[in-house]
Amino acid sequence: MxxxxxxxxxxxxxxxxxxxxxxxxxxxxxxxxxxxxxxxxxxxxxxxxxxxxxxxxxxxxxxxxxxxxxxxxxxxxxxxxxxxxxxxxxxxxxxxxxxxxxxxxxxxxxxxxxxxxxxxxxxxxxxxxxxxxxxxxxxxxxxxxxTQIMSQLYEETLMLMGREGGAAGEYYTPRPIVRFMVEIVDPKIGERVFDPFCGSGGFLVEAYNHMYKQAKTAEDLRKLEKAFHGQELKSQPYLIANMNTLLHGVNAKLVKTDTFSEDLHSPGELYDVILTNPPFGGKIKESNLENLIVRTRSTELAALQYVMKKVKPGGRVGIVLPDGVLSNVTKAYVKVRKELLQKNSVFAIVSLPQGAFANISPKGGSGPKTSLLFFERGKPTKEIWYYELVPPNGKNYTRANPVKDEDLKDAIQKFEAWKKYLETDDEEWKKKALSENSWVVGIDDVKERDYDLSARNPNRKLMIEYPAPEEIIASIEKKEKRISELLAEIKSVLGEKP
Incomplete structure (x- = not known):
């Protein structure tokens, strides 16, 4: 439908x-x-x-x-x-x-x-x-x-809540982006998949679909029975995640809990693969701050710390993050990014355009500007492959024009070449991973910009359109008039003659 x-x-x-x-x-x-x-x-x-x-x-x-x-x-x-x-x-x-x-x-x-x-x-x-x-x-x-009608039900309701003034500020990941992230992380039979902010269970369902295609034996199917784990704080998405996974044959172990209540100094159970879209714009409770390695009120930065600690050595993570996490210059953000790069291999960052979340933004508008960050735990970052997703035909993504699976095909093809390069160290594969929309940044360059990981496409020339001279003059005159009006009002308040 x-x-x-x-x-x-x-x-x-x-x-x-x-x-x-x-x-x-x-x-x-x-x-x-x-x-x-x-x-x-x-x-x-x-x-x-x-x-x-x-x-x-x-x-x-x-x-x-x-x-x-x-x-x-x-x-x-x-x-x-x-x-x-x-x-x-x-x-x-x-x-x-x-x-x-x-x-x-x-x-x-x-x-x-x-x-x-x-x-x-x-x-x-x-x-x-x-x-x-x-x-x-x-x-x-x-x-x-x-495969995601239950997720869509919740998304549609969030948007309705936004129009009626009751949205909770939640953003659920568009299905093509979920499938793309699963493809990049590529979970295998025998690996355990975890979503610590599982919402309506979309990542777990798509990871199951991806892994089910690999199953060849009864033993493979038995391994799938124990492979999927999720956590969710809110009652309604937790309820829907249970329904969503059950409807798709996913025997997911779901827990209703506050993920940030776990002490990351002793993280406990670890997972082979983590795929998640954490809550944006929230605030960590005072009682949970001591659980973090780097204290922060930001749910996004706390979520990045969480997945860094909960993935096994050699395990892989795909996480949706608002762009501010990649570029914020305050001490806590820089410290977390530095540890991320020193102890993990960040192998890919995909920059999504404004509007990629528009079709599921509860308050309307274009939704948040985000990037997809992928890393493997256990070895330092040397080079990062970047990809900038550009909407086809010069049109912006909107609710009426959402991101589609085919829009991400080029990104997948270029990433496959990059993956071959990482496996073989063959420079020919590296060349195939590069394009107008994709490039590679070395760790030394990242350090020089104070561990800023934001996507800066070197292949795009900066285009600045200056207004016509008469428009500039008219704008200046308008501003000067407004300044004079404000000065007159201030003098009037002070009892001076204008």
Whole structure:
């Protein structure tokens, strides 16, 4: 289903919830569990058909009569739109379905379903409203390649909250950028993947998709069962991450916790791969400051310290950072970047243009200016490959023109050449990694600019357009007039004659 079509459906459903008296903070919780049941049913049908083709027997996660697609049969109709007895439908949800789902147990999947329905409650009390919402959900179709519909649900709600003045300032990573980061970090079977700020679980789902393609044996699949780990502080994204991973067959170990509450002086469990987009613009709690190696209130800088300590030696990290983390000249930022370069090999930095986050920015506008930083722990940085993503056809990225997978193909091709150079030390591969949009910076040059890691493309000439002389004169005259007015006002306040 097209994003705009789904967004329209979501907004209509929220209108019904508004009439029910719910607040916008309730919307995402209620719609998420409802949509989860629909998508779970669709996924189960796909798996049943796949097993049938192979001549195998398939047993669904939940009993057949409780799958969303089979609900109309209970009322003798083919679709929920034909259901007439709204009270009977409401009674089925409240008295049969909910107790069943919240009592499941026996394996990881069933336990996760039980956890979901034990931690939410039905807040729609009008039977007509509940049926209308499910009738709208029945129309939602999920394409086979649309792996992130639960993430999109949360993103659309964040944007709606922003328009209504209640956004939390969160930015969820656009799907093409998630897939690109997974491709660059390239997690392998046998490695454990961690997202310490997992949000709706997008990185874990895409990492699973990437690694699943590598599976050749039953042992490989068993390793995947133990490979994915995530942490999230907020209740709603944590709930959605559980649903999102379950729907995509990811047996993720998710924990609801404040990641910054962990003492980095004794970091505990380490991971082979970390992929994450930390919270931007937040403030570290006073009680957590002692947990950091370098004290800072900045959540972004604290997150960089966190992943530096939580990745295994030889492990790899891909992290989204606002550009300020790469260039801020204050002592704490410089100190963290210096340690990053001395103890880790920063092998790639990809500069994203303003607008790359526009389509999921909750408060509208172009979203934050960010870069993607990739490093391997355990050896110092010698050279950094940079890539500047430029929107195609000279158009800026906006909500109506979001970043696409194909926009990042050139970056992937150039990086593959850079990776070959790192593996072979063959200068020919290095040449292939360079272009108008990509370049290499040596560590000595980085030290000379006080460990500033921001992208400065040497291949682009600085273009300055000066206004016409008459425009300059008019601007000066306007400013002089305003200065005279302000001076007159000040003299008036002081009791002087203008």
């Amino acid at each position: 097209e994003r705009q079509t789904l967004a329209g459906k979501i907004e209509h459903i929220y209108e019904v919830m508004r009439a029910e008296g719910l607040t916008i903070l309730d919307y995402v919780e209620q719609l998420s569990w409802m949509l989860f049941l629909k998508i779970l049913s669709d996924r189960e049908e796909e798996r049943r058909l796949a097993a049938e083709v192979k001549g195998e027997k398939y047993t669904p996660i939940i009993r057949k009569e409780y799958l969303f697609r089979n609900w109309p049969k209970r009322f003798g109709v083919r679709t929920l739109k034909k259901v007439k007895d709204v009270r009977a439908f409401y009674g089925f949800i409240v008295n049969e379905l909910w107790p069943y789902l919240s009592s499941l147990s026996g394996n990881d999947e069933l336990n996760k379903v039980r956890e979901i329905f034990s931690n939410v409650s039905l807040k729609i009390h009008d039977p007509h409203n509940l049926l209308e919402i499910f009738q709208n959900i029945e129309d939602i179709r999920v394409d086979g390649e649309d």
